[in-house]
Amino acid sequence: MPDLNEIIHQTVRLRIMAALVTLAPDEEVEFTYLRDLLEVTDGNLGAHLRKLEEAEYINITKLFVERKPRTFVSATKKGRRVFEEHVEALETILKGSETRK
Amino acid sequence: MNISPAEAEEALGAIQVIANKTREAISKSGAYAFLIVWGVVWLLGFLSSHFISNNISGYIWLGLDIFGGLASAVIGRRMNLRVRSPSSTASGKRIAWFWLLLFLFCAAAIGVSWPVDTKQMAMFIILFVMVGWMAMGLLLRFASIGWGLAITGLALIGYFFLPDIFYLWMAILGGGGMIALGLYIRNRW
Numbered sequence: 396m397p398d399l400n401e402i403i404h405q406t407v408r409l410r411i412m413a414a415l416v417t418l419a420p421d422e423e424v425e426f427t428y429l430r431d432l433l434e435v436t437d438g439n440l441g442a443h444l445r446k447l448e449e450a451e452y453i454n455i456t457k458l459f460v461e462r463k464p465r466t467f468v469s470a471t472k473k474g475r476r477v478f479e480e481h482v483e484a485l486e487t488i489l490k491g492s493e494t495r496k
Numbered sequence: 497m498n499i500s501p502a503e504a505e506e507a508l509g510a511i512q513v514i515a516n517k518t519r520e521a522i523s524k525s526g527a528y529a530f531l532i533v534w535g536v537v538w539l540l541g542f543l544s545s546h547f548i549s550n551n552i553s554g555y556i557w558l559g560l561d562i563f564g565g566l567a568s569a570v571i572g573r574r575m576n577l578r579v580r581s582p583s584s585t586a587s588g589k590r591i592a593w594f595w596l597l598l599f600l601f602c603a604a605a606i607g608v609s610w611p612v613d614t615k616q617m618a619m620f621i622i623l624f625v626m627v628g629w630m631a632m633g634l635l636l637r638f639a640s641i642g643w644g645l646a647i648t649g650l651a652l653i654g655y656f657f658l659p660d661i662f663y664l665w666m667a668i669l670g671g672g673g674m675i676a677l678g679l680y681i682r683n684r685w
C-alpha cells in the first residue's frame with residue numbers, strides 16, 4: 396500500500412499539485428493564473444511552491460515575456476508519480492473504511 | 497502519517513474539484529472570447545448588409561474582419577501567456593495556417609463560381625467558416641460540432657426560404673447565437 400505524502404497532503408499544496416498534474420506533461424502554468432485558479436495570495440502560493448520545488452515535485456521557470464518577468468510552474472515526473480501514489484493511498488484508506496462497514 | 501477515512505474523502509474531493517476547475521478554466525479561457533468576438537463581427541456585419549448599401553457594407557465587413565483577426569491574435573497570445581507548452585505553440589501555428597488556407601480556398605471557390613451575388617458570397621463564407629469551426633470541434637476540446645451544424649442549418653434555411661431577411665436572420669441567429677454561446681461557456685463553466 397502506498398504511503399501518504401506529508402509534503403503533498405497540506406491543503407494548498409494538494410490543490411497546487413492537483414492543478415499541475417491536470418495539465419499535459421509538457422505544459423506549464425503562469426504564476427498569477429495559478430494564484431487566481433486556487434484563490435490564494437501571492438505570498439501563500441509562493442511559500443508553498445518553494446516547498447514543492449525543494450522536494451523536486453515541481454519546476455519553476457522565470458522568463459521575460461514582452462519585457463515583463465513571468466513565472467511558470469509545472470509538475471516534474473517525480474511530482475506526478477508521488478501525487479499518484481498519494482491519491483492511491485487516499486483511495487485505499489477510503490476503500491478500507493467502506494469494506495469495514 | 498495517519499488520517500481518517502473522512503479526511504481521505506475530503507482530500508479526494510478537493511483534488512477532484514481543483515482538477516475539474518483547471519480543465520474548465522483552460523477550456524473556456526479562449527473559446528468564449530473567440531466566439532464573442534466573431535459573434536459581434538457577424539452581428540454588426542450582417543446588420544450592415546441588411547440596412548446599408550452593398551458598397552458601404554463591404555467596407556464595414558472589411559473593417560470588422562480586420563478587427564476580428566487582430567482580436568483573435570491577441571486572445572491566442574494571451575492564452576499562451578497563461579498555460580504554455582511546446583506542443584500548444586506548435587498547434588497554435590498549425591491552427592493559424594489552417595484558417596489561412598481555408599480562407600484562400602474559400603476565395604478560390606468564390607472565384608471559380610463567379611459571378612455570385614452578395615448573398616451567395618456570404619453563404620460561401622459561412623459554409624467555409626463552419627467547416628473550420630467543426631474541424632476545430634473535432635480536433636480540439638473547446639468547440640462543439642453540434643452548434644456548428646445548427647448554425648449551418650439555420651444559414652441554409654435563411655438562404656433558401658427567407659431570402660428577403662437572410663442578412664437579418666444571420667445577424668440575429670448566427671452572430672447573436674455565437675455571442676450567446678460564448679457568454680454561456682463563460683458563465684456556465
